[in-house]
Amino acid sequence: MIKSKDDYKMYMCMDAQALGKKNKKIVLLGNEIWRFERALRHYEYHLNVTHNRVLILFWRIIYRSLSYKLGFEIPPNTFEGGLRINHYGNIVVNPEARIGEWCDIHQGVNIGTGFDGGVPEIGDNVWIGPGAKLYGKIKIASGSAIGANAVVNKSFNEKGTIVGVPAKKVSEKGNIYIRKLEGVN
Template identity: 45%
Template sequence: MIDSKRKYKEYLDCDKNALGLRNHNAFSRVKEFMAPNAIWGFQKLLRKVEYYKNCKKGPFNRVYYYYLKYRFRKRSMRLGFSIPENVFGPGLAIVHYGTIVINSNAKVGANCRIHACTNIGASGGNPEAPQLGNNVYIAPGAKIYGNINIANNIAIGANAVVHKSFEEEGILIAGNPAKKIKDIDIKRIIKHI
């Protein structure tokens, strides 16, 4: 969770690295000016909203926080994202535009790579939501719900329905309902870790 200016900058740097936006040459700056990356803009705004929510107190900062939250909601609706603050750790990589719905009680560790048409939510009216570890890859269409835990270094396959915990690290889970398919090396899927 972002709790200082240093952490805010660290989260931004990790997110930028996860999205593969490390070039700082003149061509990349011109390209970003002419055709801004909408997902990177969304993630920067998400982190700024988190920073102002967690760190900045006082009436003027509160007003600015609500202004940022208004802009964040507009951008979220335009891109199809429903992602609340303080859910994702550093190194978030949203790969495509499209529907992504995340419960505010969910927690996702560092270096998550998430695709479109993904839902992470509660189940049956219970407030508990999934807790995902570090280095988790979530393929398009995955549905993850309930009071469950997903270990570190796990890949969740396309259209998987995950409603039970997986404590073993370094595996691929897929199917409906999800089950272990095989052991994997997550560094082959999430390249920046």
């Protein structure tokens, strides 16, 4: 969660790096995913730090507009820095869910409430494949990989590759693309 201007700058650097962007400026045309992530981080910053109602409203309008356009329902303060959204398309995340740094997420993913009312807690450096569904009071270990169309409704406390319906661990390997922040003073 962004709690200061330094946090905001770090999140922006991490998100830019995750998406392979060298220029952190908003562009007017193209690259809507980067524009969405920037709007999300601006909105989070003003919501959590400045509390400036005008800027909160301004960034909320941009954030919501891009959310509708791209098919994302990603509430503020759910993802840590280094978010990588790979494609436009339906992504739904419960506002209470917590996802760690360097999450790599694809289209068609749903991270939501289970029958118990709980929501997922996902570690750092987790790859979530297209169409994956994660729900309930579960924990996913850092460095895991969730396969395409997996339905995950139980915790996996050790790194690995998780696939299937219902999901099961099929490999100890997990996410092979572990990211770290580069070039920050």
